[in-house]
Amino acid sequence: MIVGHSQQIKILSNMIESGKIPHAMLFDGLSGLGKKAVALDFAQKIIGNSSIDLLVIEPEKGEIKIDQIRSLIEKFSMKPYSALYKIAIINDAHLMNEYAQNSILKILEEPTGDSILILVTDHGDSLLDTVRSRMSRVKFFPVSFGEIKKHLISLGCQNDMAEEIALFSFGRPGVAIDFKNDYSKISFRREKIKELMILISDKTPVYKKFEYIKKIEEPKDLLDIWLSYFRALMIKFVNGEKTNYSISKIIKILTELENAICLITRTNVNKKLVLETLIIKI
Known part of the structure; x- marks a missing residue:
């Protein structure tokens, strides 16, 4: 189920109804917003259940390589099997290496009339200018607190828990649902926030801070927790609630x-x- 993004879905629906679907599209926005879900829904509305005419490319070992793009080019060189279009969705497209990005220019510069390429990314600006400039960009934004809370409650989440999760998911339905499905992640997050408070305290010696950092195995995951915490503080400040930090x-x-x-x-x-x-x- 897609949560939010009604404006983006309306734009995409209008493309289908008008028959004016761009041959290359860039779905850009924060991680966890549901961009891939929207892309899959969009593809299904165009080609129905013809899964053979849909290709979804995912990173392999943290990277999208040129061989994956060459396979895509070969697929796009053939006619659709049963639908009017062939569609390829490249998830985490910012993980294409430079060779892969240069290779995909062939599709962008020489489009066929029966193929649609959708790049889904958290970091659209990291793509080559020559790639971005040849694509129609659909920007995704955080979903409202109310929409996420309502969705969590519809899934059986208690009101207080739904509020807490909706607040620190910062408009990202995918993040909110992950927490709802695994409450141990909430306890883990609370623990990491407590550690953060100690870590950034002026009372904590620098060597203790560095010792803590040496033990960090997944820095991206931890930084995401820290980021969501301070974003939540920002929201509280804007709403007039007291925080321990100045704006x-x-x-x-x-x-x-x-x-x-x-x-x-x-x-x-x-x-x-x-x-x-x-x-x-x-």
């Missing part, structure tokens, strides 16, 4: 966290060094 401090921390996540996910930088620098800054 300027919250904004500074959010900026540093977002920069750190960008470095870790999009470059080959030393992750431990990024975390050490982050802790000093916040």
Whole structure:
């Protein structure tokens, strides 16, 4: 089930009704918003249950390689099997390496009339300019707190728990549903937030902070928790609720966290060094 994104779905439905479907589309927005779900729904509305005419490409070992794109090009060179179109969805398209991105230009520069390419990404700006400029972009935004809470309650979640999850999922239905399906993740998150409070306290010696960082195995997952916590604080501040941080401090921390996540996910930088620098800054 798709939660939210009514405007984007309306735009896509209008494309189908008018018969003016772009040959290449970029679904761009934060992780966990449901972009892939919308892409799959869009594809199904176009080709029905003709799964043989749908190709979904996922990263292999954290990367989308040129061989995967070559297979796609070969598929697109053939006629649809039973539908009017062949559709390919590349999930986490920002993980295409440079060779893969250059290879996909062949599809973008020489489109066939019966193929549709959809790139789904959390980091659209990391794609090559030559790729982005040849695609119709559909931007996805966080879903409202109310929509997520309502959906969680419809799934059997208690009101207080639905509010807590909706708040720290920060508009991302996929994240909210993951927490609802595994309450141990909520306990884990609470524990990590407690550790964060100790970690950024002025009373904690620097060497203790660095010792903690050395033990971190999945920095991206941890940084996402920290980011969601301070985003939730931002929402509370905007709503007039009291927090232990000034608005300027919250904004500074959010900026540093977002920069750190960008470095870790999009470059080959030393992750431990990024975390050490982050802790000093916040």
